[in-house]
Amino acid sequence: MGVWQDGAFAFCTGPEEQKQRNLDANQHVAVTTGTTGASGWNVGKDIVVEGTALQVTAAEALQALADAWFAKYGEDWRFEVRGEEFVELSHSGGSTEGGARVYRVKPAKVIAFGDAHGQTTYRF
Numbered sequence: 001m002g003v004w005q006d007g008a009f010a011f012c013t014g015p016e017e018q019k020q021r022n023l024d025a026n027q028h029v030a031v032t033t034g035t036t037g038a039s040g041w042n043v044g045k046d047i048v049v050e051g052t053a054l055q056v057t058a059a060e061a062l063q064a065l066a067d068a069w070f071a072k073y074g075e076d077w078r079f080e081v082r083g084e085e086f087v088e089l090s091h092s093g094g095s096t097e098g099g100a101r102v103y104r105v106k107p108a109k110v111i112a113f114g115d116a117h118g119q120t121t122y123r124f
Contacts, residue, residue, distance in 0.1 A: 001077070002033065003068040009033070009049050009107070010056065010065050012079075012086055012100040020101060029053045031105055034114075045114040053103040057084040065102055 002011035009031055013019040023029070034046035056062055059081055066079040066086060079086035085099030110122045 001073070002031070003065065003072055005065060005068050007106060008051075008104040010068070010102060010104045012102045014100055015085075023053055023103065027053045029105060045112060047113075048111040049105055049107045050109040050111075051105040051107045053105050055084075056102040056104055062086065062102055 002009055004010075011031065013023070029051065031049045032046065033049070056065065062081040062084070066081055069077045069079055078089045079100075080089055081087075082099060085101055087099050107122075107124050109124070112120045112122075
């Protein structure tokens with residue numbers, strides 16, 4: 001789950017998750033995402049974004065991303081910015097324990113699968 005904003009893909013992860021440990025060791029990433037059509041998993045487009053994941057820590061940038069998550073996913077993904085992290089708000093208006101670090105990946109390469117040509121690669 002993530003959002004595309006200002007030419008980069010943004011995602012978040014908890015500080016104790018394996019994804020965070022992987023990012024601590026190497027910030028060069030391949031993020032996979034995609035869509036499925038009404039017919040199921042065999043229809044749609046899959047996207048791979050390759051680049052470097054940089055942590056977002058500025059309050060204004062985090063708030064813009066929190067707003068983008070809410071616009072895309074609704075109440076299930078409402079975040080509040082606290083310090084340099086997101087805190088997920090519960091449906092009752094409170095917050096859940098722990099925070100999430102936010103990262104942006106500006107693509108160096110994007111590979112799209114599932115269009116009329118099979119696979120297309122874009123380099124930036």
